[in-house]
Amino acid sequence: MGSQPKLSIFLTKDEIEAAVKRLAAEIRREYQDKYPLLICVLKGSFMFMADLIRHLDFPLEVEFIRLSSYGRGRESSGKIKAVQGLRSKVRGREVLVVEDIVDTGLTTGFLLDHLRQKKPTSLSLCALTDKPSRRQFPVTIDYLGFTVPDKFLVGYGLDWGEKFRNLPDICLLEVEE
Ligand code: 5GP
Numbered sequence: 001m002g003s004q005p006k007l008s009i010f011l012t013k014d015e016i017e018a019a020v021k022r023l024a025a026e027i028r029r030e031y032q033d034k035y036p037l038l039i040c041v042l043k044g045s046f047m048f049m050a051d052l053i054r055h056l057d058f059p060l061e062v063e064f065i066r067l068s069s070y071g072r073g074r075e076s077s078g079k080i081k082a083v084q085g086l087r088s089k090v091r092g093r094e095v096l097v098v099e100d101i102v103d104t105g106l107t108t109g110f111l112l113d114h115l116r117q118k119k120p121t122s123l124s125l126c127a128l129t130d131k132p133s134r135r136q137f138p139v140t141i142d143y144l145g146f147t148v149p150d151k152f153l154v155g156y157g158l159d160w161g162e163k164f165r166n167l168p169d170i171c172l173l174e175v176e177e
Contacts, residue, residue: 003175005160011146011170016128016156019145020048023126024055026143027096030124032058036094037120039086041111042066043165044100047157048128052098063088067107090118099127100157101148105137112139129153129170
């Protein structure tokens with residue numbers, strides 16, 4: 001039957017909701033008069049983005065970008081490429097990137113460099129989770145939900161081979177061989 005994943009709750013949906021509200025309040029203070037462009041990094045950030053913008057009661061735009069760094073397993077392939085480009089103009093915009101997790105930093109670093117070349121007025125990063133112990137590429141997170149340990153997380157948008165994105169909590173996944 002192969003390996004069986006074992007899940008245990010790491011962050012409950014209530015803890016996530018409280019963090020999302022806190023981040024929304026911080027983002028509101030900075031962006032309420034700036035008509036920002038929020039860029040959601042697919043697929044993992046879709047749930048976070050959807051919940052976050054529900055708490056942002058001022059004019060903004062959303063855009064979606066798809067990058068690949070992880071394959072079906074748990075380790076980064078290290079190869080990053082934009083597979084779905086941006087339609088909105090970034091030049092002259094106040095841009096806020098919305099990420100699910102910053103791990104090695106390669107994916108986010110690549111995306112921020114890519115966006116910086118398009119000359120936004122400002123470029124900031126909001127990440128729900130951060131695994132600083134795994135960092136290979138320095139990334140500044142302007143709005144952070146949680147610092148997490150070097151464990152593999154699933155749920156609330158995060159997957160394991162495309163599974164478990166629909167879990168409302170963020171769970172630790174351990175594979176028993
Ligand atoms: P990085 O390039 O920073 O190493 O990886 C960023 C991407 O790897 C994240 O956007 C996410 O898709 C994936 N990733 C990193 N850590 C985890 C994790 O613990 N769980 C899941 N499901 N994906 C992760």
